[in-house]
Amino acid sequence: MAIAAPPRRPIEHAEQALVGTFLDGTFPPGSVLPAERELAPQLGVTRPTLREALRRLERDGWIRIQQGKPTQVTDFWREGGLNVLGGLVRYGHRLPPHIIPNLLEARRALAPAYTLAAVERGAPEVAALLEGHVSLPDEAGAYAIFDWEVHHALTLASGNPVYTLILNGFSGIYERVATMYFAQPEAREASRGFYGALLEVTRLGDAAAAERLTRAVMHGSIALWRRANAGPAACPEADPEACPEADPEACPEAAER
Numbered sequence: 156m157a158i159a160a161p162p163r164r165p166i167e168h169a170e171q172a173l174v175g176t177f178l179d180g181t182f183p184p185g186s187v188l189p190a191e192r193e194l195a196p197q198l199g200v201t202r203p204t205l206r207e208a209l210r211r212l213e214r215d216g217w218i219r220i221q222q223g224k225p226t227q228v229t230d231f232w233r234e235g236g237l238n239v240l241g242g243l244v245r246y247g248h249r250l251p252p253h254i255i256p257n258l259l260e261a262r263r264a265l266a267p268a269y270t271l272a273a274v275e276r277g278a279p280e281v282a283a284l285l286e287g288h289v290s291l292p293d294e295a296g297a298y299a300i301f302d303w304e305v306h307h308a309l310t311l312a313s314g315n316p317v318y319t320l321i322l323n324g325f326s327g328i329y330e331r332v333a334t335m336y337f338a339q340p341e342a343r344e345a346s347r348g349f350y351g352a353l354l355e356v357t358r359l360g361d362a363a364a365a366e367r368l369t370r371a372v373m374h375g376s377i378a379l380w381r382r383a384n385a386g387p388a389a390c391p392e393a394d395p396e397a398c399p400e401a402d403p404e405a406c407p408e409a410a411e412r
Contacts, residue, residue, distance in 0.1 A: 165200045169208035172198050174242050177217060177228055184232070187225035188218070215242055237324045255332050256380055258325065263373035265318065266306065271366035272313035274357055281308050282357045288350035298343050299333035305350065336376070339383050345375060 176182045188194060188209075195205040209226060212218045215238035219227045231239045243254070273281055284304060291301055303326075310318035322329075336342050349372040356364040 165204045166208050166211070169198050169200050169205055170211060170242075173208065173212060174217065177231065178243075182228050184228050184230040186228050188228070190225075212242075215239060217242065237321075240324050241327075243328060254328075255335065256377060258328075258332055259336075259373070259377045259380060262306070263370070263377060265321065266309070266373050267366045267370040269310050269313040269315065269318040270353070270369040271362050272315060272318075273309045274360065274362040274365040276312060276314055277360065278309070278312040278357055281305070281312050282354060284308050285350050285354035285357065288347060288354070291347070291350075293343060295334045295337040295343070296330075298337040298346060299330045301350075302333050302337070302346060303329050305353075336380060339379060341383075342376070342379050345372065345379065 173182075173188075177184075182188060189197070191202050191205055191209075195202045198205060200208070209218065209220060213220045216229060216235040217231055217239065219229050221227075229235070288301065291297055307319070307322060310322050337346070349368070352368055353365060356368060
């Protein structure tokens with residue numbers, strides 16, 4: 156295991172290096188870590204520093220430490236919580252390929268609900284923010300930042316702080332993932348239409364329409380990502396599960412096409 160020299164904060168270096176080995180399969184879920192006397196020099200840190208890093212990783216759900224037994228990597232994709240997500244944000248420089256569609260699916264599950272709640276409660280601050288979409292530069296980075304601001308404002312306006320806490324858990328990774336997504340011109344075009352349509356229904360106070368619109372667009376974002384990364388075969392029009400844009404209930408506009 157080749158590890159770069161530790162930076163100024165050895166504990167953070169050890170954490171980052173170990174999380175990297177969990178994600179790249181060097182130490183997959185269920186595997187055991189080498190003994191501290193072997194692992195510490197591999198990481199370039201002292202054993203007390205390694206011990207503290209391991210305690211942090213156990214606290215966050217990455218590993219399981221049992222007295223007298225080897226330290227085991229947990230099945231963190233199944234057993235982990237927001238702390239694991241936080242670790243991905245801080246240390247997941249080489250993100251697993253499935254993480255982007257997974258994040259898009261999570262947004263699809265949550266966004267319609269907090270958008271409905273926000274518009275039901277009245278969301279003048281959301282409408283004011285959405286007005287800015289007309290002057291949004293046609294650049295992936297600008298769209299990534301604006302999209303975060305819109306969704307964050309919607310969670311705040313929903314009145315349910317849990318939505319905001321969940322979204323904030325993605326804060327460090329959201330812009331990176333969104334910039335990759337918005338590198339597609341089709342994605343920017345779709346979101347520009349979404350912002351304009353959401354502004355209209357928000358001004359009208361039509362919460363049900365806002366929910367339907369958001370659900371359709373979130374479905375569509377997954378289809379766009381699949382097509383861009385796997386070609387046309389990844390989105391057969393005959394399969395609504397594979398291509399939600401073809402599902403008339405999820406996206407009425409698709410039925411008209």
